[in-house]
Amino acid sequence: MTLDRLPASYRDPSGFLFRHQGTLYRYVAPPYAPHYDALSSSGLYEELTAAGLLIPHAEVPSWDDATRSAHRILAPEPVPFVSYPYEWCFSELKAAALATLEIQKRAFARGMILKDASAYNIQFRRGRPILIDTLSFEVYREGAPWIAYRQFCEHFLAPLMLMARVHADAGRLLREFLDGIPLDVAARVLGVRGLVSPAAFIHVRMHARSIRHFAATDAAPPPRLGSMTPRALLALVESLAAAVGGLQWRPHATQWADYEQTHGYSTETLEAKQRVVGEWLARVRPSTIWDLGANTGAFSRMAARGGASALAFDADPGAVELNYRQVAAAAEAGVLPLVMDLANPSPSLGWNLAERMSLVERGPADAVLALALVHHLAIGHNLPLELIASFLARLGRHLLIEFVPKSDPQAQRLLRSRADIFGAYERASFERAFEAHFRVVERVEFPGSSRSVYSMVRDV
């Protein structure tokens, strides 16, 4: 019998993930045994899981010939939602980078080392970054360099530098460069900014140059050159930690103001809207909710307080950044802010288009919240209401959606500089489009506002 391997789990010969009767397991291959055993016997597993830096697992008995061939079968604690680095804001990627280096330092203190530093090995669980690849550790051999140095620079340091120094949207490059942003590309984009900062100059620019130089030679390698002292290795890791720690990005002051007011209506209307959302949450009681166009996550937070696990999606990296800062500052467990452009959501990516899942593949959620969103898609992206309805129907069973008519000041802003080609954008066609997929449970109007909120459910 062969095991049902996860499509993304093919790189590392130490083992792989597979599914059996709906549960996720990790196969530990026999050649990796000394390293796996050292993880436990060194006390590192205990330390990292206690610190919330490594996903806990249970060792389970094998059940057939295929599983008996393993050194161990592990049942890792499941991660509620798998997110990808190209969906993270600056501070999420930075937190993931610092967690990776912290793990490396703690491993090193116990005679082990990270053999990879992939950003995809980090996930956000209860608002905090955690390493999910239990097989990332190796027994440290004195003199060995840090094999994962280049990977760390490409997955973490270079994208963070681009986000902090060039543009916050540069994180999206990770969607194209699935193995991390090549250092020569990063060096080119950084330009003179890569000369000013010592960390950028050394770890990106010179590093890229060295890679390029040696890629062009094919002489046989002398065996001893790759040797370095433990102190040198530690200094390298400290230098990377200082470089990452020193990177800052702040959304513009104007954006702050925008986020503060978030909407286009009065306090009374806002309170009425909060009441509607509160009542809907109490009735639907979702365990997972996707808040689309979440801004800084006010409504995601309401859902999380009710016990739901909320994903707060927004296309604006500034809004996601501010949202994540709240999550980190208050150690919130129930909200995960992610950068997502709904007009171009995360697709299936990688080898055989199966390595990284599309947004839709990672659903559906119990409930979807789409407040102040439809006019952005319909007017901002020329999307017909029928297409918006059929897309949202794929994301979740319950839907709370706001219709913003063309007369609304926010909709008018979108029409300010363009011809009004949206004759079909009106309430009746909105209702028709959504009723093709959903049953309307309730429609709420707000006094003093032309907007309305619909609670809907998909019956099939």
Next chain:
Amino acid sequence: MMEPGAVRADGSRIRVALAVMGLLAVIAPPAAHAYIDPMSGSIVFQVVVAGILGALLTIRRWWDSAVRLVRGVWARVAGR
């Protein structure tokens, strides 16, 4: 434990790094046994940079303990 930001390179250190890099350019890279490709250029570079950073760290620690020693002696002398 070193405080963050302790290892920094200034212009002269960078020149040293460049010189060592130049020296290494004539030596071929080592083979690395890993499932990810660390790239030989990255390994060679890492060994050089980490060596320099490690040396700076050592010097800094000596310096710090020397400063502490002098301060301690001075405090005792001044306290008398």
